[in-house]
Each structure stands twice: as C-alpha cells, then as structure tokens.
Amino acid sequence: MRIGYGFDSHAFKAGVPLVIGGLKIEHTEGLAGHSDGDVLLHAITDALLGAVSAGDIGTFFPPSDPRWKGADSTVFLQTALEEIATAGYKIVNIDTVLIMARPKIVPIAGELRERVAELLGVKPGEVGIKAKTPEGMGMDHMAMAHVTVLLESLAIPESMGRMVASADADDMDAVVKGLVGGARDVSALGRKVTPFDTEDLT
C-alpha cells in the first residue's frame, strides 16, 4: 500500500466560472489560475502523483506552458491516474478537506462526491468530502484543498498466480524474483523527476 498527500490554493476572481472537483458551481466568482483553477482536482492530482513518487502537477503541466492556459483540470487528473496504473496501483479511498468562506459546500457535497468518484473511477463511498470555513485565518477570498489518498497494489497477474500454485522450490524462487524485480519495480517510479543528489546535502 502507498499513501499520498496533496494541497492547493487559489484566489477567487470575478468574471470566471467556478469549477471545483470537476463540477460547475453557481457562484458570483470563480478561481483564478493558469488552468481552470480547480483547487480540488489539483490537490487530488498531487496526492496521486505523490503516492507513486512521480513528482507533482507542475512536473507534468508547468504553468509557463501556454498549452495549459485555461485547461480543464480533468486532463491533469487523468495523467495522474495513468501514472498510478503504470506503477501497478489502484485507489482504495480518498479523503478531502475544502476550506472556503463561500460558496457553502455542504448543500452540494453529495453531488461533488459523485462527480469526484466518477472522475476517479471509484465508488462514491470511497470518496470523503469535508468542508471548513477559514475561520480566524483572514483568508475569506481564497479556496484551499487538502487531500489524502490510499493506494493498493493491483492483483498479481493471473498467469503469475498459476505459476505460484504449481511451482516447485526453484520455480518459486523465479516467481519471487519476478515479483520483486519486475511487476512491482518501485525504482521505476518518479522516472520523470531529476534524481535527488545526496551530495547536495554536504
């Protein structure tokens, strides 16, 4: 199993539509950003990428790249989902906290949960949506999102399962080596990120 955590924040801005969790929400203003400003999908994307050590949203979609201007954030999420599948993992559950003064999230929390579940390809019961107001933080004109995600390893391929069932000691050794060295090769994760150089610490 692996765990991931994501955070994001955006300021409110007049004249743009409000999109949170891939859901268009009726409100007087939207969230400013290079993309559509979907604070929740950005935090979910980072949580997923972090869980498989594949960098963050900026690694894949730098704000300096004009291609992502006004982009639909479901594109970012889709990339993160592909990364976790490639790494051999699937989502167990996800939990989120949205922090904003307005609009009120509680009346639309059910709809939001269904939309996020749909985008992630999981059941609504595997998605937690919680809302807080930024009381005492002096941040009434911005939205923040915190997300944790739990992933589990995909099932052992059926062919490998059959090998295990019929294996003698030598075969078993090969199966274990295959599992350790191939199907769950975590060292392949984060390959799009520059390796961390420990000598920089000196």
Ligand code: MG
């Ligand atoms: Mg963002």
